Amino acid sequence: MDIIENEPKEMELSEEAKTDQDENDSMEIEELRETLEEEIKNSSCVFITGHTEPDFDSIGSCLGLQLIASHLGKEAYIIVDDNPITIEPGSKVLIDASRESSHIITKEEFKQLQRPKSLLIVTDTNKYYKVSVSDHLYEFRSVIVIDHHEKDEATIPTPYLFIKENSSSCSEIVTQLLEQMGIDCSPEIANALFAGISLDTKRFFRSGKKTHGIAQHLKDHNATEEYIKDLFLEDFVTGKRIAKLVFDYVIFKEYGDPMSPIVVAFTQDRDNPYQIYHKEDLAKAADDLIGFRGIDASFSLGFLEEGRVHMSARGSEKVNVVEIVTKLPGQLGGKRLSAGGSVFTNDIQKVEQDLIHVCDEQFETGIHTDIHKQKVYTNQEKN
Numbered sequence: 001m002d003i004i005e006n007e008p009k010e011m012e013l014s015e016e017a018k019t020d021q022d023e024n025d026s027m028e029i030e031e032l033r034e035t036l037e038e039e040i041k042n043s044s045c046v047f048i049t050g051h052t053e054p055d056f057d058s059i060g061s062c063l064g065l066q067l068i069a070s071h072l073g074k075e076a077y078i079i080v081d082d083n084p085i086t087i088e089p090g091s092k093v094l095i096d097a098s099r100e101s102s103h104i105i106t107k108e109e110f111k112q113l114q115r116p117k118s119l120l121i122v123t124d125t126n127k128y129y130k131v132s133v134s135d136h137l138y139e140f141r142s143v144i145v146i147d148h149h150e151k152d153e154a155t156i157p158t159p160y161l162f163i164k165e166n167s168s169s170c171s172e173i174v175t176q177l178l179e180q181m182g183i184d185c186s187p188e189i190a191n192a193l194f195a196g197i198s199l200d201t202k203r204f205f206r207s208g209k210k211t212h213g214i215a216q217h218l219k220d221h222n223a224t225e226e227y228i229k230d231l232f233l234e235d236f237v238t239g240k241r242i243a244k245l246v247f248d249y250v251i252f253k254e255y256g257d258p259m260s261p262i263v264v265a266f267t268q269d270r271d272n273p274y275q276i277y278h279k280e281d282l283a284k285a286a287d288d289l290i291g292f293r294g295i296d297a298s299f300s301l302g303f304l305e306e307g308r309v310h311m312s313a314r315g316s317e318k319v320n321v322v323e324i325v326t327k328l329p330g331q332l333g334g335k336r337l338s339a340g341g342s343v344f345t346n347d348i349q350k351v352e353q354d355l356i357h358v359c360d361e362q363f364e365t366g367i368h369t370d371i372h373k374q375k376v377y378t379n380q381e382k383n
Ligand SMILES: [Mn+2]
Pocket: 057, 058, 124, 148, 169, 170, 200
């Protein structure tokens, strides 16, 4: 008969061992703090970067580190070089919430600002290929890497490699630093750090007492569960908004030879015409539409703010969209395959009608196909 072994008990540490672990932990943080203080003080300015395709932990820890650098009296910049369209909506909310108070810059801007004896702090990754400025590493006075992921052959070579695999997240490490240095953080930064810890612990599903204690410090600085919940749902809400533009509100028009027609897609929010959109959402909708086989041009319209209708246009071999959009009154321009801009008006229906009119003239009389429901708003209906 097989002997069934007992389920391995969760390792229970004796009180003494726990104290040892806590001591080790605070010693490691103390060591990092000393390195950071010394290197920041000896540098001309500080650049901070997380990994490409930034997530909450990457952004949260960047913001916390920037606060540390400014606390030590150094100018500090956060480099995020991803195209805003590709950044996850939740991460984008965090970046946008801090854009005014933090210097968030692109790689191009970094090249302008780079100067001798600057410091680079890399957080939430230790791999060179995940860092947008990896081809500039030799230009820095020194590079500090703070991470909680395993090392491998792609790890950035630096004497200041601080990897703490037993930490839940880099946001946790940075929160410990802030706590130890007695630096108060704003609700924006507290929320970003809290979001970072939440993400990497699967919303505290994989976390222990220590992490909970550190998160409490952020709650004391006005991080709220409500904000984090909305942040996690942001991806979903934005995705749904874009999907409606792509699948629910499209009008298709076919032009030319019915055997080989030019198919143009027009979309805008037909349920809530005054809905405010991010420019990137409209761009994403136009991108998604042109990605379907059989669509030769796509136009998505929406308000960026009251009185300003934005248009994103995507073309193809058959359709040069810049030729079309520049016939409309407003600030519009671009290239053959990708164009757009704003028309300053509150009458979004007129913008669409004008646009369709330009397309009609360009491609001769159209054959209208309403593959999807089509509703044309008149001015009366709108008022
Ligand atoms: Mn992380």
